[in-house]
Amino acid sequence: MRYWLMKTEPGVFGLADLQASPGQTTAWEGVRNYQARNFMQRDMTPGDRVLFYHSNANPSAVVATALVASPAQPDLTALDPNSPYFDPRATPENPRWYMVTVKLDQVLPRPVTLAQMRQVPALLGMLLLQKGMRLSVQPVTPEEFQQVLALGGL
DNA sequence: GCCAACGTTGGC
C-alpha cells in the first residue's frame, strides 16, 4: 500500500463537496500534469491512502484522509469541448489523461496547516514543503502520513 | 493581488 497527498482548491472542489458526493466518492478529474498523471496511472492502487489537502485556502491545510477507490481510467473531460479540462489533443483512442476515483475516509478533528507542518522536523522532507513544489498528486512516506494524522488528532 | 517558480509550447 502506498501513501499520497492530493491537492484541491476548496473553491473548486473541497472537503464539503467530497462529503456531499454520492458515496463520498469522486473522480479526480482535471489533472493535466504528466508527473501527477503518471502517479495516478502507474502507481496508485485501490486501497492506497491519501492526504486530502486544501491548496489556495485560508489556511491551506490537510483536512481529511481518503482512499483510492478505483484504478486509473481515462479522464473523459479531456474529450469534452464544454469542459474546462478539455484538451484538443486527447482522442478516444489516446485519451492522454487519466484519473482515479477517491473516497473520503476520515475527516481530521483538527486540520493540519501548512505553517504547522513546516514546524515539524519530521515533516521537513515532505515534497509539499519543498520550494516551488506545485505537483498536485505526490507521494508521501508512511512516516509522514502517520505524523500528519497524529497532528490532526487521529 | 502580487509574484516566484515551474511546466509547456513553439519558433528557429
Add this chain to the structure above:
DNA sequence: GCCAACGTTGGC
C-alpha cells in the same frame, strides 16, 4: 534540441 515567451500554481 535550445530556449524565450507564456500560462499556471499556489503561498503570502
